[in-house]
Structure formats: C-alpha cells, structure tokens
Amino acid sequence: MTDTNLLSVANLSVGYSTSQGVVNAVSDVSFDVRRNEVFGIAGESGCGKSTLIRALLRLLSNNGVSTATSITYEGEDVNSFSDDKFRDAILWKRISLVPQSAMNSLNPVYRVGDQVIEAIRAHRSVSRSEARERVEFLFDVVGLQPELMRSYPHEFSGGMRQRAMIAMSLALDPGLIIMDEPTTGLDVLVQEQILRRVREIRAEVSSSIILITHDIAVIAEMSDRISIMYGGKIVESATAIDLFESPFHPYTLGLKNAFPSISVMDNELISIPGTPPALIGEESGCLFEPRCPFSDATCAQILPQSHSVGEMHQVSCHRHTDVTELREKASKKSTWHC
Amino acid sequence: MALLELNNVSRHFELRPGVVERVLRGGKTRVIKAVEAINLSVAKDEILGIAGESGCGKSTTCSMVAGLLPPSSGEVLYRDRNVGEMTSSELNDHRRRVQMIFQDPYESLNPRFRVSDIVSEGPRALRLWGEREIEEQVAAMLAGVGLPAGKYWDRYPHELSGGERQRVGIASALVMKPELVVADEPLSMLDVSIRAGILDLLKELSRQRNFACIYVSHDLSILANIADRLLIMYLGQAVEVGSVHDVIKNPKHPYTRALISAVPVPDPRVKRSPPKIVGEISRPVDPPPGCRFASRCPHADQSCSEVFIKLDTNSPLAHQAACHRLEQINSEAT
Numbered sequence: 001m002t003d004t005n006l007l008s009v010a011n012l013s014v015g016y017s018t019s020q021g022v023v024n025a026v027s028d029v030s031f032d033v034r035r036n037e038v039f040g041i042a043g044e045s046g047c048g049k050s051t052l053i054r055a056l057l058r059l060l061s062n063n064g065v066s067t068a069t070s071i072t073y074e075g076e077d078v079n080s081f082s083d084d085k086f087r088d089a090i091l092w093k094r095i096s097l098v099p100q101s102a103m104n105s106l107n108p109v110y111r112v113g114d115q116v117i118e119a120i121r122a123h124r125s126v127s128r129s130e131a132r133e134r135v136e137f138l139f140d141v142v143g144l145q146p147e148l149m150r151s152y153p154h155e156f157s158g159g160m161r162q163r164a165m166i167a168m169s170l171a172l173d174p175g176l177i178i179m180d181e182p183t184t185g186l187d188v189l190v191q192e193q194i195l196r197r198v199r200e201i202r203a204e205v206s207s208s209i210i211l212i213t214h215d216i217a218v219i220a221e222m223s224d225r226i227s228i229m230y231g232g233k234i235v236e237s238a239t240a241i242d243l244f245e246s247p248f249h250p251y252t253l254g255l256k257n258a259f260p261s262i263s264v265m266d267n268e269l270i271s272i273p274g275t276p277p278a279l280i281g282e283e284s285g286c287l288f289e290p291r292c293p294f295s296d297a298t299c300a301q302i303l304p305q306s307h308s309v310g311e312m313h314q315v316s317c318h319r320h321t322d323v324t325e326l327r328e329k330a331s332k333k334s335t336w337h338c
Numbered sequence: 339m340a341l342l343e344l345n346n347v348s349r350h351f352e353l354r355p356g357v358v359e360r361v362l363r364g365g366k367t368r369v370i371k372a373v374e375a376i377n378l379s380v381a382k383d384e385i386l387g388i389a390g391e392s393g394c395g396k397s398t399t400c401s402m403v404a405g406l407l408p409p410s411s412g413e414v415l416y417r418d419r420n421v422g423e424m425t426s427s428e429l430n431d432h433r434r435r436v437q438m439i440f441q442d443p444y445e446s447l448n449p450r451f452r453v454s455d456i457v458s459e460g461p462r463a464l465r466l467w468g469e470r471e472i473e474e475q476v477a478a479m480l481a482g483v484g485l486p487a488g489k490y491w492d493r494y495p496h497e498l499s500g501g502e503r504q505r506v507g508i509a510s511a512l513v514m515k516p517e518l519v520v521a522d523e524p525l526s527m528l529d530v531s532i533r534a535g536i537l538d539l540l541k542e543l544s545r546q547r548n549f550a551c552i553y554v555s556h557d558l559s560i561l562a563n564i565a566d567r568l569l570i571m572y573l574g575q576a577v578e579v580g581s582v583h584d585v586i587k588n589p590k591h592p593y594t595r596a597l598i599s600a601v602p603v604p605d606p607r608v609k610r611s612p613p614k615i616v617g618e619i620s621r622p623v624d625p626p627p628g629c630r631f632a633s634r635c636p637h638a639d640q641s642c643s644e645v646f647i648k649l650d651t652n653s654p655l656a657h658q659a660a661c662h663r664l665e666q667i668n669s670e671a672t
Contacts, residue, residue, distance in 0.1 A: 004510035187391035217602035240606035260559040271535030
C-alpha cells in the first residue's frame with residue numbers, strides 16, 4: 001500500500017491568527033497522492049486549497065500555524081523535518097510548485113533563462129554550461145524556443161511566462177509537481193496549449209501532479225482522482241469518473257448544477273444559495289449545513305465523518321445512505337430555491 | 339428596426355514613440371487598430387453575446403456602444419440616430435438608455451457610499467425623478483435584485499459578499515430603466531456556486547423589464563447559456579456571427595472552430611480533439627490588411643492576408659463567417 005502512495009497526508013490543519021480570532025483555513029485534511037497520477041483538488045475561493053499547499057510546502061505566512069499527525073513522502077516521514085531541512089531536501093528537488101499567478105512570479109530584471117539556471121545551480125553543484133544545457137532541454141519540453149532564454153519576462157506573453165514557470169518546476173526532476181491554478185487568467189486557446197503540454201510532460205517524465213483549481217471543467221479533463229474542498233475540509237474524494245457520474249455530497253451535486261457546459265447548452269443552471277462560511281472560531285456540525293437543502297437536526301450539531309461509499313470514494317455527509325433520493329431532488333431547482 | 343447598429347465602426351489608437359526613440363532610431367507613430375470595420379446590430383429584447391480572447395476588442399466595442407469612446411470611423415446608430423451627432427440633451431438621454439455592468443464588483447463600487455447612495459447616484463445625477471420617487475425606485479430595484487432595502491439600504495460595499503456587490507452593480511444599472519445593458523464580464527470575479535444565480539437574475543430581469551443586452555465574455559460556456567446570438571471577435575475583427583446554437587454547434591470560421599473545441603467540458607469521459615493552432619494572439623499594431631487570423635490559420639492562402647471579408651450588414655441576423663475559404667474547409671471536413 002505504502003508503495004503506491006507517493007505522498008500521504010494525515011490530519012493536516014492550518015490556522016491563521018487574525019485580529020478577529022483564529023481562522024481555521026484548513027481542518028483535518030487527509031489525502032494520498034499515488035505515483036504517476038494527476039490528483040485534482042477543486043473548490044471555490046476561501047475553501048483552503050491554496051493554504052493546504054502552502055502548509056504542505058512550509059510556505060505559510062507568519063501568522064499561519066499548521067499541524068499534522070503525519071506527512072510521508074516516498075515512505076519518509078517529512079513531518080518531523082525542520083523547516084531548513086525540508087527546504088534543502090524536499091522543496092524543488094522532490095516536490096516543486098507552479099504558484100498561483102505564476103505569470104507574475106518571474107523576476108523582471110533578470111533574463112528568463114538565467115533565472116532557471118540559477119534555480120538549478122542553487123540546488124545542484126553543476127557548472128553553468130551544464131545548467132544551461134538542462135534549461136535548453138526544459139524549454140524544449142514546455143514548447144519554448146531555446147533562443148527565448150535570453151529574453152526578459154516582459155517580452156513574454158502570459159502563456160509563455162506560465163511555460164517558463166512550468167520549465168522551472170521540472171528543473172530538478174521532482175517526483176511531484178504542484179500546480180496552483182495553472183491556467184487561471186489565460187485565454188482559452190493558450191489554456192488548451194498549456195494543458196496539452198502538461199499531459200505530454202506527464203507521459204514523458206512520470207511525475208505525479210497535484211492540480212488545484214476552481215475550474216470544474218479543467219479538473220474533470222485533467223485528473224485521475226479528485227477531492228472537493230469546502231470550508232477547509234475535503235468533503236468528497238473519488239476517481240474523476242465516479243465523482244462526476246455518481247456524486248454523493250450535496251455540495252458536489254450543487255457544483256455540478258451550477259457549472260455551465262458548452263456541450264449541454266439548454267441545461268438550466270442552478271446556483272447554491274448562501275455564501276461560504278467565515279471559518280472563524282469553533283465549528284459544530286457540517287459547515288455546508290446552512291446552504292444544504294437536505295440537512296436535518298444532526299447536520300447542525302455533529303460533524304460528519306468520512307464514510308467510504310465505494311472503491312476509492314469517500315464522502316463526509318450524514319445523509320450518504322439516502323444518496324438516490326438526494327441525487328434526484330438535487331437536479332430540481334425548487335429543491336435549492338423555494 | 340434594430341435598437342443599436344454599428345456600421346463599419348473602427349477604433350484606432352496611436353502609439354507615439356518617445357523622444358529618444360524618434361530622434362535616435364527614427365521611430366514612427368504606429369497605430370493600434372483595436373476595432374476594425376465592425377458591422378453589428380442588436381434587436382430589441384435580445385441578448386447578444388460577444389466572445390473573444392483578451393485583446394480582441396470586445397471591451398473597446400462596449401465603450402463605443404455606451405458612448406464612452408467615440409469611434410475613429412464609422413457610425414454608431416441608436417434607434418437610427420447617430421450617437422456622434424447627438425445634442426447634449428440627447429446624449430444625457432442616451433446615457434440613461436444605455437447602461438453598463440462592470441467586471442469587477444470589488445473595484446467598481448465607491449467604498450465610501452452606502453448601497454442606497456450607489457444605486458441612487460445615477461437617477462440623482464440625471465434628475466430623473468424627485469427625491470421621494472428616487473427613494474421608492476431604488477428600494478424597489480434593490481428588492482428586484484434580491485437585496486431587500488430594509489436590510490441593505492445602509493450597508494457599505496465592504497460588508498457585502500462578491501455576489502451581493504455584483505447585485506448592487508446590476509441594480510444601479512437597471513434603476514435607470516435602460517433599453518440596452520452592456521455587461522462586460524460581469525461574472526468573472528465570482529465563485530462558481532454564485533454565478534448561476536446572477537446569470538438567472540440577468541435573464542429574468544431582461545425579460546421582465548424588456549431591455550436588450552450585450553453580454554461580453556471570454557467564457558463560451560456561460561455565453562452558450564445566456565445569449566440568443568453570438569458574435570466572435572479576433573484581434574479587432576468580427577469573424578463570425580449567428581444564433582448561439584448555430585455558432586456553437588456548427589462553427590464555420592477556423593478561429594471559431596478552434597476556440598469552441600478548446601473549451602474544457604465538465605465531463606471526464608469527454609475527449610476533445612482541438613485543432614493544433616500554434617502561437618498566441620498578438621497585438622493589432624499596424625496589422626496587414628487581410629484576415630488577422632491568417633498567420634495562425636491552417637487553411638490560409640495568399641488572399642487571406644490581403645483582403646478581409648466583412649460581415650454583411652444587410653442580413654444581420656443570418657449565420658455568417660468572415661472567411662475566404664469556407665467552401666474548401668467544409669469540403670475537407672466531409
């Protein structure tokens with residue numbers, strides 16, 4: 001079992017202390033990433049998906065505190081590593097990040113190629129010319145002409161900068177690449193080119209990818225398995241096909257209703273009433289309860305545990321046994337808006 | 339009669355070189371042709387979607403429709419009256435009739451105004467009604483967008499969620515009782531679960547209050563859901579227009595085909611096979627006279643970069659594509 005899992009995270013929680021109290025941005029999240037898979041994490045703004053990744057990579061801001069019962073990477077307990085050791089041994093070498101708004105993550109006063117060369121030389125003792133060769137190869141992998149190494153970031157379009165950041169994330173052959181909203185803000189044809197490239201890279205380099213996005217369509221197309229986050233928790237996890245064809249959680253059902261599709265034009269869209277929780281202070285019960293049309297007295301009082309409802313399919317909902325009824329009712333607008 | 343007509347409308351911006359550039363390198367003034375010879379009509383009660391990637395000229399087109407930007411050439415006709423020739427009192431009236439809903443509800447609301455101040459600002463500025471009447475109209479409008487006045491009247495924007503803010507934006511446009519609403523990406527800053535509600539609200543209100551709408555977005559999935567007709571733009575040129583069903587299910591222009599097949603579908607079993615379009619959209623700085631997609635188009639020949647086919651104004655409601663090689667492309671496809 002441990003052999004197939006590249007990364008295992010158990011009970012990760014993150015709190016940010018603010019003037020209004022502690023914000024529980026991520027609470028009690030557990031997940032595994034297998035070898036050679038794309039693991040998607042989807043959720044709306046404020047659901048904790050980016051915080052989760054920052055905590056995992058020890059990149060939290062000063063007011064953030066994370067705890068976890070265990071985090072293992074390639075069988076090694078990395079949770080016990082000091083921050084310095086983690087940065088030296090893991091970050092970029094074994095787990096790399098394509099940050100959100102990667103387009104603005106390049107230093108404007110250095111040539112793009114030099115920035116990638118420096119990233120390699122900071123972690124590996126190789127000569128400049130060896131590093132340069134490596135960068136030429138990486139530029140080729142992501143579909144940039146090697147001549148562009150001498151360009152400055154402002155000479156690149158958004159899509160080209162995104163490619164450069166992906167090249168940098170591949171620089172040290174990591175086993176896991178985390179991509180945080182890699183195509184948000186890009187035009188649809190550029191998004192298509194980037195996603196195609198990511199698929200090709202994955203086939204070539206056999207890294208695993210954690211893909212984080214709010215775009216349900218992108219995650220459906222790219223992922224092998226998907227976790228849906230709401231209010232700092234994972235509410236449902238399944239293979240991509242199970243999640244879309246037999247969803248259990250009312251939030252997943254609601255998201256499916258709300259997301260427009262170009263292939264099914266006449267479908268009526270149904271929004272989820274209400275707004276996401278503020279996550280300040282102690283919670284009791286299910287966080288989706290105030291917006292959920294199926295909630296009963298238990299939901300407001302008792303936090304739902306994760307239930308296994310199929311092979312590789314977990315859901316945190318008290319009413320998971322009533323799923324047939326829930327699915328039928330959830331497709332009607334009157335269920336959500338009366 | 340069309341409510342709004344754009345005849346051969348272009349908008350160019352000059353790109354003047356700096357002193358150093360001019361003296362040392364002999365730099366010449368270049369021209370950004372943001373919108374080039376657009377023909378377009380919007381009928382009463384219809385929702386026209388305008389789609390295209392960044393830099394395609396969709397926002398510039400909106401600004402010209404709303405009278406915020408004069409066209410460099412061509413004419414914008416509103417109810418057969420040229421907007422450029424309107425007298426100042428006609429213009430005031432025009433500004434009431436054509437309203438905009440903006441993209442970013444976090445930036446477009448004055449943070450120091452209460453919700454009631456924001457929504458009543460327009461009617462006050464144009465002195466549409468007396469003070470009592472304004473209050474009544476504003477309260478009714480707020481209720482109409484799902485923000486009951488009793489609860490929201492004295493709220494400030496920072497106390498509202500993104501969805502609520504966009505409802506305020508919609509209310510302040512619709513309180514003017516417009517005939518045409520120009521909505522420029524009104525959903526792009528909102529979360530998925532909220533979007534459908536705002537989209538429904540716009541559709542519902544456009545039916546109730548009988549206004550036409552130009553809905554601009556880069557998101558074809560949303561346009562497929564809200565628009566009656568669809569105009570596709572590329573680098574300032576109109577490349578295809580038609581009913582939303584025709585354009586999305588049966589796209590003709592090579593750019594439209596590529597664009598539509600590149601839209602991801604929320605279904606893991608769907609395997610799309612988009613054509614490989616190379617390169618990225620550039621800027622329309624001193625562009626060649628022909629079709630601006632020609633340099634990336636797999637079907638382009640010599641004529642494409644020399645002559646651009648404009649969409650036909652005489653049949654504004656037909657499904658048309660601005661492409662020389664439609665027949666060849668069709669025969670290749672079958």
